[in-house]
Amino acid sequence: MKPVATTLLTLLLLAPSTAFSQTRNRSTSRQKPTATTATQRVSQVRTAGATRVAEQIKLLSTFIYLLGGVSSGIAAVDEAVRRNEASPTLVQQNQQSKAQVKSSIQNFRVTLDKLEIDFRAAPELQPFYIKLAGVAAGAATAEEQAAANQFDRSGRSLLGVINRLTDVLLVMRTSE
Numbered sequence: 477m478k479p480v481a482t483t484l485l486t487l488l489l490l491a492p493s494t495a496f497s498q499t500r501n502r503s504t505s506r507q508k509p510t511a512t513t514a515t516q517r518v519s520q521v522r523t524a525g526a527t528r529v530a531e532q533i534k535l536l537s538t539f540i541y542l543l544g545g546v547s548s549g550i551a552a553v554d555e556a557v558r559r560n561e562a563s564p565t566l567v568q569q570n571q572q573s574k575a576q577v578k579s580s581i582q583n584f585r586v587t588l589d590k591l592e593i594d595f596r597a598a599p600e601l602q603p604f605y606i607k608l609a610g611v612a613a614g615a616a617t618a619e620e621q622a623a624a625n626q627f628d629r630s631g632r633s634l635l636g637v638i639n640r641l642t643d644v645l646l647v648m649r650t651s652e
Contacts (some may be wrong), residue, residue: 496545525595526645532588532591535625536584540638543631544631592612592613608644614636614637615634617633618633
């Protein structure tokens with residue numbers, strides 16, 4: 477009977493200590509994911525913002541590359557129209573090209589305006605908004621120049637937009 481009493485007494489003494497240690501482990505393990513989750517969210521939002529900026533840089537770079545050739549073609553046809561050497565079909569194609577360039581630049585302005593709004597609205601991206609502010613205005617300037625058939629100047633304005641976007645991306649990269 478004495479060994480049974482000793483075993484029961486030992487079990488009673490060890491049971492509460494096991495219960496306390498489990499409670500402590502549970503409370504500390506619950507606190508860690510909260511801090512990690514917040515950090516991960518900030519990181520995910522910033523990565524998504526940087527990805528959107530990078531996409532705009534790529535799209536604008538490709539557009540400006542193509543605009544160079546289109547702009548030269550438009551200028552050549554405009555010169556032929558002044559000399560009365562252009563066919564009606566060529567004049568119509570030239571007008572379509574101008575309209576397409578103007579529409580593309582307008583779409584860039586709308587997209588960049590939305591990008592600015594999104595950066596201003598997201599608390600995780602607000603530190604970068606200061607550098608980003610003005611890209612939509614640069615695209616609006618390019619849009620006005622294209623509306624005045626100044627496609628070369630419009631392309632140069634868009635290069636300024638690309639430079640600003642690149643600066644934003646650089647700041648985002650160095651702040652991680």
